[in-house]
Amino acid sequence: MTAIRIERATLVPQLDPRAVARRIGLIVLATDHTTEQDFRRMVAREDLAVYTARIAYENPTTPDNLRLMQPRLKDGAALLLPDESLDVICYSCTSASVVIGDGQVEAAIQAAKPGTPVVTPPLAAVAGLRALGTRRISILTPYTVETSTPMAAYFAGHGLDIARFTCLGFEDDREMARIKPASLIEAAVAAMVPDAEALFISCTALRSAAVVPEIERAIGRPVVTSNLATAWQCLRLCGVEAARPEWGRLMGLPARAAA
Structure with a gap:
């Protein structure tokens, strides 16, 4: 077989600061069927991407089982575009956020992604x-x-x-x-x-x-x-103000309400 000559291009491609202008991280349960689809419909757009990490979770849904996710949050956040920044991270579990505590959820995620705003459903x-x-x-x-x-x-x-x-x-x-x-x-x-x-x-x-x-x-x-609620808050924290009345009254409210 004749060897194929491969040439290194002389052109140096120029890079955008980011592949996508705005980036939302989403931490979901391993058993989740719904959140990614909802965020795909309500949040994702040409200039805004959603990146997902899954963390281990086992049913039944009891306060004790929900609390077991707290030490997994840091590792889950670390898997979201390692060494790159995100505009916001959402932990998509309402009942776990309640029993773990919003502050504890935020601290665990920011241990991997310092300074990143954290959204919880409750x-x-x-x-x-x-x-x-x-x-x-x-x-x-x-x-x-x-x-x-x-x-x-x-x-x-x-x-x-x-x-x-x-x-x-x-x-x-x-x-x-x-x-x-x-x-x-x-x-x-x-x-x-x-x-x-x-x-x-x-x-x-x-x-x-x-x-x-x-x-x-x-x-x-x-x-x-x-x-x-999390879709609305993530969008507004990313500076996306466009009303989406097809998703109900909340999606028509502005950023000042999400802060």
Whole structure:
């Protein structure tokens, strides 16, 4: 076989500062079916990319099992574009963020990515509910009573008045991801009370973000879900102001509300 001559080009290619202008890191559970798809639809765009790392998690979804993820957060964050900066990192687990604590989640992630803003679903939801001007809310979770109890304390501790708290009793987040959207709409309508100003639907596993507009039409009030709240906050922290009314009322609110 005749040897093929390979020549080194004399042209020196010029480099952009980044391959993509804005970069969001996403830490998801190994069992997660939903978050990446929601962020692909609501967040990713030509000038904004989402980079994902998965961390180990084993069901059932109990406070003790959720806490086991805390020491894994640093390693998960370190896998997100090593030695490169990110504009924001989201840890996509609502119930774990509640039982571990927002501050502890932030500290673990920033141990690998110093100075990077960190978004958690419950704190993003609080910011979203406040931005919507609501205080008295209903809450719907797919969890058991045991796992829902710390969440009730969390939202009450952030100054929100809980009119009704409903849980569906699931222990496996893979089954939570399989709940049909039509059933989520039905459960959301049933979870509301007349004097609640908004509804929060917890859990990043649920396919609830896609049906927020339908739920808002059914109940006549704003709806915030875990993935909707983190998507909104990540976008605004990246300076993306464009309203996305097709995703519900929250996606029309500006950056000052996300800070």
